[in-house]
Amino acid sequence: MFDKNKVSLGIAPIAWTNDDLPELGGENTFEQCISEMALAGFIGSEVGNKYPRDTNILKRALSLRGISIASAWFSSFLTTRPYEETAEAFIGHRDFLHEMGAKVIVVAEQGHSIQGITDAPVFEKKPFFTEREWEQLARGLESLGKLAAEKRMKLVYHHHMGTGVQTAAEINKLMDMTDPSLVYLLFDTGHLTFSGENPEEVLLTHAGRIKHVHLKDIRRDILQKVSKEQLSFLQAVKAGAFTVPGDGMIDFEPLFNLLSKANYQGWLIVEAEQDPALANPLEYAIKARKYIREKTGL
Numbered sequence: 001m002f003d004k005n006k007v008s009l010g011i012a013p014i015a016w017t018n019d020d021l022p023e024l025g026g027e028n029t030f031e032q033c034i035s036e037m038a039l040a041g042f043i044g045s046e047v048g049n050k051y052p053r054d055t056n057i058l059k060r061a062l063s064l065r066g067i068s069i070a071s072a073w074f075s076s077f078l079t080t081r082p083y084e085e086t087a088e089a090f091i092g093h094r095d096f097l098h099e100m101g102a103k104v105i106v107v108a109e110q111g112h113s114i115q116g117i118t119d120a121p122v123f124e125k126k127p128f129f130t131e132r133e134w135e136q137l138a139r140g141l142e143s144l145g146k147l148a149a150e151k152r153m154k155l156v157y158h159h160h161m162g163t164g165v166q167t168a169a170e171i172n173k174l175m176d177m178t179d180p181s182l183v184y185l186l187f188d189t190g191h192l193t194f195s196g197e198n199p200e201e202v203l204l205t206h207a208g209r210i211k212h213v214h215l216k217d218i219r220r221d222i223l224q225k226v227s228k229e230q231l232s233f234l235q236a237v238k239a240g241a242f243t244v245p246g247d248g249m250i251d252f253e254p255l256f257n258l259l260s261k262a263n264y265q266g267w268l269i270v271e272a273e274q275d276p277a278l279a280n281p282l283e284y285a286i287k288a289r290k291y292i293r294e295k296t297g298l
């Protein structure tokens, strides 16, 4: 299985406070969040909107708890806005993450995205890029990838529900259109399953380019409800579509096996956004940690 010197376990703050739905977990503090991550046995985190932006303050709070920053989300608008606008914001984000010691930068294209539109049915209204937009996205990501490389960092692209890069076919197209030394892939088990893709197939196809992993599970009954009632992505999250690995319909064992066979190196980040009032974040973090230990020995 995984080499403990090459694979590290982290957890995202989104289970404590949801940046996309600020009403979920608004009461949970930054300190509670990172203390509970450490208590559950994780050594890494991504960055949430309650995290201090002053890198000295952030480093001190995290080091007291033995936590490092693995990465943080960046929204690109390469298909809808001038490249320079995205590049300027990307450089600030990159420099912050570099200062925090992160090696990868998570990027998701938000041009035409409906992931944040409260009432847009996620299956029915997902956007599709024109060929011109695909070109803009691919060339723009390569340029951002070069900016990442200036700091010896990697851009990892996050496929996502309700965006133009959601399905396996769209992931394949993006990977085909971009330079593999500049644009890498983030593998998110929850988004692939939500979209109806086969995560094993995606993993096998792109194993060499996967440099960051988000682990989340899906509740099958909620997924059926999302499709039947034409819910939006955010309504799906609120309804409990996502949960921690081992608590839903995904079989993680073959995925862990394939990742380890591909000599995966980097972070495995548990990222299971759900309503913290219904799913206690510490309890679910402990549950996830236990499941991963049982299945991988990590």
Ligand SMILES: O=C1C[C@@H](O)[C@H](O)[C@@H](O)C1=O
Residues within 6 Å of the ligand: 014, 019, 020, 073, 115, 158, 188, 191, 214, 271, 273
């Ligand atoms: O990586 C992610 C970041 C979140 O903001 C997003 O909506 C979530 O679903 C995700 O996978």
Ligand SMILES: [Co+2]
Residues within 6 Å of the ligand: 158, 188, 214, 271
């Ligand atoms: Co994710």
